[in-house]
Amino acid sequence: MNDKDNLLLSADFSQRTPGAPAHDQFRQRWSPRSMTGQALSLQDLETLCEAGRWSPSCFNSQPWRFIYALPNTPEWDRIFGLLMDVNQLWAAKAGALVALVSRTRFEANDAPAATHSFDAGSAWMSMALQAQHMGLAAHAMWGFHHDQAPQVLGLSDAFATQAIIALGHPASADDLPEPLREREVPSPRKPLSELMFPGALPRA
Numbered sequence: 713m714n715d716k717d718n719l720l721l722s723a724d725f726s727q728r729t730p731g732a733p734a735h736d737q738f739r740q741r742w743s744p745r746s747m748t749g750q751a752l753s754l755q756d757l758e759t760l761c762e763a764g765r766w767s768p769s770c771f772n773s774q775p776w777r778f779i780y781a782l783p784n785t786p787e788w789d790r791i792f793g794l795l796m797d798v799n800q801l802w803a804a805k806a807g808a809l810v811a812l813v814s815r816t817r818f819e820a821n822d823a824p825a826a827t828h829s830f831d832a833g834s835a836w837m838s839m840a841l842q843a844q845h846m847g848l849a850a851h852a853m854w855g856f857h858h859d860q861a862p863q864v865l866g867l868s869d870a871f872a873t874q875a876i877i878a879l880g881h882p883a884s885a886d887d888l889p890e891p892l893r894e895r896e897v898p899s900p901r902k903p904l905s906e907l908m909f910p911g912a913l914p915r916a
């Protein structure tokens with residue numbers, strides 16, 4: 713996508729001052745809530761999951777699973793129904809929902825896979841960056857009813873819920889309900905000086 717056609721890049725990035733010359737894709741990725749409601753094509757959804765598929769994981773165990781729903785389907789009603797009200801308010805206009813779950817035990821030997829959440833997090837970030845490249849919005853949500861998820865998503869005890877990801881075609885911030893409108897802006901980060909330390913954390 714041409715940068716000038718990318719609605720996500722027309723946001724106000726003034727709070728995002730680079731701390732060092734990392735690739736712009738990292739600073740330019742953000743989590744919009746305003747989406748048009750247009751369904752994603754299955755091809756686009758596959759492309760996003762494909763990006764997640766190539767993520768690194770401990771022993772290449774690939775613990776992530778992408779359970780998706782497109783609008784106006786029975787699956788949508790079930791996954792959308794898991795979201796907390798505060799997220800339903802805006803995610804109703806997403807073009808797809810993906811419940812990201814992870815296998816908590818290795819398939820090879822059933823031993824606990826201590827890094828399954830860390831691995832699933834890398835899959836989310838790959839999907840988010842791929843979405844950004846495609847001019848699509850990607851917004852992860854922890855705010856859903858995790859207790860109901862195993863039954864709705866068909867999860868055995870071997871799986872843990874990580875996030876439900878709203879994906880969609882971006883829309884103007886003006887289309888959001890008032891309390892969300894002013895938050896529809898790329899957020900700042902702590903400076904590198906508060907995050908990066910030689911050898912050990914400084915003593916408090």
Ligand SMILES: Cc1cc2nc3c(=O)[nH]c(=O)nc-3n(C[C@H](O)[C@H](O)[C@H](O)COP(=O)(O)O)c2cc1C
Nearest residue numbers: 741742743744799851852853854855856875898899
């Ligand atoms: C694991 C995870 C869970 C999140 N849960 C929610 C959520 O339930 N609702 C929401 O509106 N945003 C949620 N967010 C979005 C974060 O608030 C957002 O990523 C953060 O403020 C940084 O903003 P940015 O993604 O635009 O850079 C979540 C993000 C992550 C990574």
